[in-house]
Amino acid sequence: MKVCFLRNRSFSVLCVLILVLVVFQVKPAGGRIYIDVNSPLQAKIPIAVPAFRNESGGVANQPLAKNMADILSNALSFSGYFQILNPAVFLQDPNKMGVEKEAIKFSEWRFLGADLLVRGSYRVQGDRFELLINLFDVINQKLLLSRTYNNPLGSVRDIILRFADELMLELTGELGIFHTQLAFVGDATGQKEIYLADFDGSNIRQLTNNRSMNLSPNWSADGKRISFVGYKRGNPDIYTIDLVSKSIERISMRPGLNIAPAHHPLGGKLAATLSFTGNPELYLLDVRGQILKQLTLSWAIDVSSSWSPDGSKLAYVSNRAGKPQIYVLDVNKETTTRLTFEGDYNTSPAWSPRGDRILYTGLHDGNFDIFMISPDGRDLRQLTGGEGNNEEPCWSPDGRLILFQSDRQGARTLWVMQANGTDQRRVRLALGGTQSEPDWSPRLTKAAP
């Protein structure tokens, strides 16, 4: 199917025509519409990322040429927007190929099927490297983006990912997700602890180490803190860890449940489920854990909330009708509407960053799978099926990818898919045991201007 798209030149030409019309005639705010991020069904764009050109001379620095191209290729591939062309089919030795527009043989790249081309060259000097990266529109033979960097050698990955973020900004009008992190629960040590990894599962760090049970990590909107549920003191309490100072504060320790923290998208407060009254209800807390407002009052369970991006509404789980279903609470108007009616068991809602979709986990034919619905209750779609249990979905900050847990290969592990349910793949985590309850950070650093 994808191959068909790639080989369908008339389709590409049509796309380009539309692009030309949009970019040069209409000139909307932002101006960059190479990739429509609102359309998860858009075909992947074929991009060539040949090895970078080593201009330092000497073989010692040669491995960087492939490393840099690999870091960029893997990141772009992970984003779900691109089809990375196989370097084995390239017609020239990348180290002999020029980097400037005049040196690019666009017809050859068109022949190979590339719509976009990234060319980089670098020079190592002492413990620093100078880097030039150009992004070309192959079809229009146009330089789209050119960046130079001069940084310590230790920051190669960070710099390449910075370029990748800018590439996404150029093509979509929105930064990439390459400076984001995944928080999740892992039990590789025999106890459930909170872990962090980079967006692609690399660079794993264990965040808690208290040999008790730690659950439900949730990022603050500024990406500086993570709240989670810990049993360290013998009761499920909510803790917040400051990722800069590494200090951990216990913010809610009322009798009974203190669970399901959900930071407000505008910061300063969080929703959580507390059961000190004897029944699990949703509350709005300040970041110190003081109750600002009680959000639900029913005889039933109210839990697992997810904010709309503007912070005015809350999707959550309630079994007030006898079975767990998703409800939407308008926090200001204090009105509640039931969102899901299909199935007897729907939980763990996740509101999309754009606000137009809500993911949830539903029990269907004896298995748990991920479903997507509009906040008005329309357009219900099943995204996973027939492959084990798939649960706890969350969104990438650009709304293009969905991260979730699946037991399709036995133990629960983390998986990612496109927002339309395609391209389901396991996140590569060099970690034993199980991984569960993922939460995707907001963008953590802005790319350099």
Added chain:
Amino acid sequence: MQKSRAWIFGALMLAMLLVLSVSCAKKKVTMEAEPTQEMTAEQMEAQQAAQEAAAAREAQMAQKGEAEQQREEAAMMAEEARKRAFVEENIHFDFDKYDLKPKAMMILDEKAAYLREHPEVRVLVEGHCDDRGTNEYNLALGDRRANSAKNYLVRSGVAESRITTISYGEEQPLCMEQTESCWWRNRRDQFQIR
């Protein structure tokens, strides 16, 4: 479950039998006569009678000591058995439910009786779920399951201050198989004496 209950019943019966036999063996003991330097035949006779009485009392005492010890041991064992049953006997729930089934109420009746007889005992009720469904929802479900038992015990005359609850959701399963019998074992309240 059935086995341990039968064992408790046996231990209780044994304890009751021993208590009965000891109370039958108890007899009033006669006072010992004062011995004198010079004894008449009558005195000799009396002394002999006294010695015999003492010996009899000693034998009786020995018999009573042994019985008492046995009685205490049996009582202790019965007590231990009740305590163990209190801790080991879980109550179970249907999937996604926290209402008490008739069998669960019978078990809770026994636990309430135990708690009424042992006012010094404090109890921790743990609510658990099977591993199907969402972890957070299961934490809430476990909380409701623990509170179902707590509320029943309170209604059965146990002071609320003696009962604390905790939910472990699906995090502490007793078994890992994906079968209904294993799921049933995991959907439970457990009881700890604190």
